[in-house]
Amino acid sequence: MTSKARFPGFPVFDTAELIHEQADLELYPDLRAALASLPVDHDAALEDFQIAHRFLVKYSDVSGTYNRFRSEIQRFLNYTWLVAKRHLSQADTDLVSSYFSFIKTPPAGWVSRGIYPAFIASADLRRFNPHWRPMALRSKDTNTPYSVSQASLNASRTALQTFFKYLVSRDYLQRNPLLDVRKRDRNAKPNLNQDRDAEVRRLTDWQWSYLLETLTELASADAKFERHLFVIVTMKSLFLRVSELAPRPVDRGQMRTPTFGDFRRTIVDGEPYWVYSVFGKGDKTRQVTLPDAYLDYLKRWRLHLGLTSPLPVPGESTPILPSKKGDAIGKRQVQRIYEQAMVGTADRMEREGFSDEAKQMLAIRSETHYLRHTGASQAIEAGGDIRHISEELGHANATFTESVYVNSEQVRRRTEGRRRLV
Structure with missing residues (x-):
């Protein structure tokens, strides 16, 4: 079940098996319409989608990595387009810092209770799943608040770091905006019950x-x-x-x-x-x-x-x-x-x-x-x-x-x- 609060965004990328069919958006009428209605320049948003799509295609043969990168990038694009009201080529340190702050305490409408697929099949087309959200709460306890772990934030940083390096290599960005983000902004809210180093069982x-x-x-x-x-x-x-x-x-x-x-x-x-x-x-x-x-x-x-x-x-x-x-x-x-x-x-x-x-x-x-x-x-x-x-x-x-x-x-x-x- 999803939150009753309204989510203003939408899923952007389909599964690894279907990502190659998504390039021209022919089978994705909902996504075409959503991109056209964004509060940023339509052509710029379409370019954002296309370059992010090309990046994800590179990872489509490694399902776990693809899913992690897809989840992070479409969440970041929703924030960039709808909250910051910018397009991807305008990403800078301030935008990335504010994004990390946002995902630590997201609005209720951005969080689902349970995991849902981004798109569903309907008459040979791929339609938005209305239950999908960029973030998910897996607990069955309806009173449990959403919280993000440091491991999850580290994974977000890794995905964005790889994505930004790709954008720089394609001259879509002049500089990796994550390089100057303060460590404090990338850290999870403190949990006093979990102040232990992760143990790596290895030889020195x-x-x-x-x-x-x-x-x-x-x-x-x-x-x-x-x-x-x-x-x-x-x-x-x-x-x-x-x-x-x-x-x-x-x-x-x-x-x-x-x-x-x-x-x-x-x-x-x-x-x-x-x-x-x-x-x-x-x-x-x-x-x-x-x-x-x-x-x-x-x-x-x-x-x-x-x-x-x-x-x-x-x-x-x-x-x-x-x-x-x-x-x-x-x-x-x-x-x-x-x-x-x-x-x-x-x-x-x-x-x-x-x-x-x-x-x-x-x-x-x-x-x-x-x-x-x-x-x-x-x-x-x-x-x-x-x-x-x-x-x-x-x-x-x-x-x-x-x-x-x-x-x-x-x-x-x-x-x-x-x-x-x-």
């Missing part, structure tokens, strides 16, 4: 370096640790779960075993790249780009196995982690390899006087997801595109990835705090 850079150095030394001294080195580096560098390195059941009781044939060399714009095909969570397949630095570890592992070529060849059926019997080791064995690597590193830490650090490593010796989280966090911190990393992690959308892995404000705050004098 020092812990990772120490772990890698320990396993490299162990493998160089004793070949039985070559497998430990390869498994740890692979899980961290390719963002893998334990289950993604072990055989898994698929249709009709068949097992799918990760093989070297899952590594593939491809050419993009004349440059060679290696990718790894992962059969992951939810029986979904994704591709992960191999870092150039990872190839040396792949070659080292194949040399240890006695394989003839330094790098995989098409159709190669050798299991990535073969057992002594010739088939592949299972999930529990991969887990045990991780545990042994963490214990071995903790032992070295203890010997070298890092007792507290050793206890920390032992405390997470069964937490294999630390490697995946560490790899993704370091990639993002190094400047990687969060949308691309989200896809390689197998996440439904970049918003979820940001909520789990990105917390630059927390890092800055803690770093500055450590520098204070006593």
Whole structure:
């Protein structure tokens, strides 16, 4: 049920499956009429729609990211056209600041109680859904007021940041208006019951370096640790779960075993790249780009196995982690390899006087997801595109990835705090 208060705006963009059909508005008579009646120049509003449409089409093959970006952009366009009474090319810092203030405490008419599709089918046309609103309250309690979380505001900022960069690259805007918006304007209203940092379960850079150095030394001294080195580096560098390195059941009781044939060399714009095909969570397949630095570890592992070529060849059926019997080791064995690597590193830490650090490593010796989280966090911190990393992690959308892995404000705050004098 929607609020009884009147909403002056309208939905702008349809689903990812239908966005390509929306360019000429032929099937969208309500949207054509609404754009023509806006209190801004009609041609300018139509140009706003067209460039925003082109931007969203770029993301239509990644449903989660598309939905997040669509939601944010059509909400921002409604505010720009109807509240600020401007068009998109006039967006500046003041407009964006006032927008963030607006969405923290929106008028009742802008909020629905429940999620509704933007458009509905009617006689081969796409009509406005009268129940749709730019914001939604999911609680069944009719007395619950609408509130926006900091995670939601962060997601809004990410979507607009990407959109504004696109507009600048197309000379639609001279400058990204979000760059000068004060942090205070982008923050949610304080909630005194939620004053805790979001916890990212990952290794510190020092812990990772120490772990890698320990396993490299162990493998160089004793070949039985070559497998430990390869498994740890692979899980961290390719963002893998334990289950993604072990055989898994698929249709009709068949097992799918990760093989070297899952590594593939491809050419993009004349440059060679290696990718790894992962059969992951939810029986979904994704591709992960191999870092150039990872190839040396792949070659080292194949040399240890006695394989003839330094790098995989098409159709190669050798299991990535073969057992002594010739088939592949299972999930529990991969887990045990991780545990042994963490214990071995903790032992070295203890010997070298890092007792507290050793206890920390032992405390997470069964937490294999630390490697995946560490790899993704370091990639993002190094400047990687969060949308691309989200896809390689197998996440439904970049918003979820940001909520789990990105917390630059927390890092800055803690770093500055450590520098204070006593």
